[in-house]
Amino acid sequence: MKVLAVCLGNICRSPLAEGILAHKNQAYSLGWEVDSAGTAAYHVGELPDPRSISMAAKYGIDITNQRARQFKAIDFDRFDKILVMDRSNYGNVLSLARNEEDRKKVELILNYSKPGADKEVPDPYWDDNGFEHVYQLLDEATEVFIKENS
């Protein structure tokens, strides 16, 4: 399985999702390929937000190898699943889809923990206290995603 986590800036939410997935990938010996990207280019080349780095480190996960990049249409060819954080990301990614096969790869990540609920991972950028909640939501959703796809 090749899985790509996507948010807006690729510095807060999707780097945590990538880190958690990469960590479970190793722990469960899945042999998956895991990456993340942002729909916007504002932070391209940057490290994850320090608050995401700290939250990952709290749970024993190092995400300082990551650098922000922008989602591109070619990612539809490189990945089997594209897990987006919110409806805005969903719309932005779908706007680059070239066909039905591309569109079928895109899912709201929290639909794995709460099927059909279309819940969003809240953007923690303006909320220092939001990172723990984001971590817990992503930990739960990625666990279900892995159970259903391995």
Ligand code: 4NP
């Ligand atoms: P992310 O959070 O999409 O979870 O990486 C954000 C990062 C940066 C901005 C917004 C959200 N920004 O406006 O720069």
